[in-house]
Amino acid sequence: MKKILLKLLVLLSLGVLGGGVAAAGSGSLVPQTVVAADTAPTPERTPSSPGDAWRVPILNFWVITNGITAQPSDVNAVQGTPIQAKLISTYWPRVAGIFGSNDITSVTARVYRNNQWADATATATYNKQAPYADVTLNLGALPVGTYYYQFGVHYSNNTILYSNMIKVTVLPAPKDATAINPQPDRPTIFWGESTAIHANLTPADSTSPVTWTPPATEVGSLSTTTALSTRFSSTVDNQGSIDSLMRNDNGLTVNFPVKATNTVVPGTINGSTQVTVGGLVPQAATANRAFSYLPAALTGIVFPSGATPSYQWSVYNSAHQKITTTAVLNSPTFSWASVAKPTVDDYYYLQLNIILTNSEGTTTWRSNYTRLTVTANQSQLIAVPNLSFLNFASGTPTTPKVADFYQTGGVTLNYAPLAGQTSKNTYDGNNTGFLAVQGQNWSLSVSASGFVHDLSGMSLPTNPTLTMAIPGYPNVAVPTNDTAVTLLANQQTNLATNLTSTTSLHVPQTAFMLTGKYQSELTWTLTQAP
Known part of the structure; x- marks a missing residue:
């Protein structure tokens, strides 16, 4: 009382x-005239929004939005070592080699040198497994210096989509790592969303090879396991296939061990980071009073190119049975003008679907189920005479x-x-x-x-x-x-x-x-x- x-x-x-088949690029790189950039330039082209591909189970076809799904990573290398940059793009072969807008026709490279952007030699090889293609760009062996590259992926619909700019550092000799501090771009994501994860070596130009340990397959996958950066793509729900994974009040924590293998003084430097998949965290409300919730995970979120998001909240009882309420459910912010007291237990579950729609279809990113605990209305003595x-x-x-x-x-x-x-x-x-x-x-x-x-x-x-x-x-x-x-x-x-x-x-x-x-x-x- x-x-x-x-x-x-x-x-x-x-x-x-x-009282938040190969194709060669035009131009050639002349090592003798390369001038290392003291500071990073501005990318020549604004990096394009990410692409995406999703399967429509009932109709058994893929909806594809052209674009890069895993960006190339920075590279540190020793002089004389062939340098490669890798990216992943959406892809679908043309019918009869003629019809279709999702094929990749070439990948070109531009390099920043002598204080200006110029064409660069980059031989591309492809591992095409629709709806994605792994692209490896061989930049050759470069002299000592710092280089900045940006790549353009050309599609059969005559569009070009641009990568992030990467930094290539070439050293005269190997340099060991002394520390590793892996960090994701987005520490919290929704199911179906992805995020880049960076090894962050110390020193930053260390040439020690980096190896990532992938997560359990039911949780998602990494774009690469051997690069300074990788991209974690969480599993897309397929008619309730991840429902059990979604039943975590605070989201599912996924760990990413990573190591740098030193060669000058043999040994390894180990580190680990984590990404929480879900997007919602537990909330509390008072019965018969107003409540609203805008998930912090929506801040800084990046949607696939050409996709328009819409939002659909659901409220469930403590047995995960969907119930009807007077709450506003079709906005990024969940709002309930007067929270009803639960009929069973003292809490509900909230769950958010982000429905992404383009001209060809839709896909859904899903949140975890999180508790909304409802307490009794605490009365207040406002005034006495x-x-x-x-x-x-x-x-x-x-x-x-x-x-x-x-x-x-x-x-x-x-x-x-x-x-x-x-x-x-x-x-x-x-x-x-x-x-x-x-x-x-x-x-x-x-x-x-x-x-x-x-x-x-x-x-x-x-x-x-x-x-x-x-x-x-x-x-x-x-x-x-x-x-x-x-x-x-x-x-x-x-x-x-x-x-x-x-x-x-x-x-x-x-x-x-x-x-x-x-x-x-x-x-x-x-x-x-x-």
């Missing part, structure tokens, strides 16, 4: 109460006289707000009679201490009774002896009201009374019902 306490002042006064009392016997509120308290029946005083009500202590009350509670399933009680003279510290020799009159509810008598009395029980709605002069204080007859101010402390307690 949760209690919220607010203290304020009741002042009785005889005054006041206060200070109380001051005056004598209304004459019809006009006046300060009571000492003699009023000597009467046989005592005296009944009524609430009258006092704008300037103050005291020697600090209290939480307002001087406008405003009482407010926000929430559901709450109860409100109050206790009042005995009255004490403000200056002398003497207690009032009798115990007055406070009658709390909350508009719309029965009056409740509250003794001034620190006994808590329930004013409102098991309330289901918010409360916002102002006390009126119906609230009263009855002071029994007393034989002793000092002039001045008498004060009592009210303690308001808000209890959250079970």
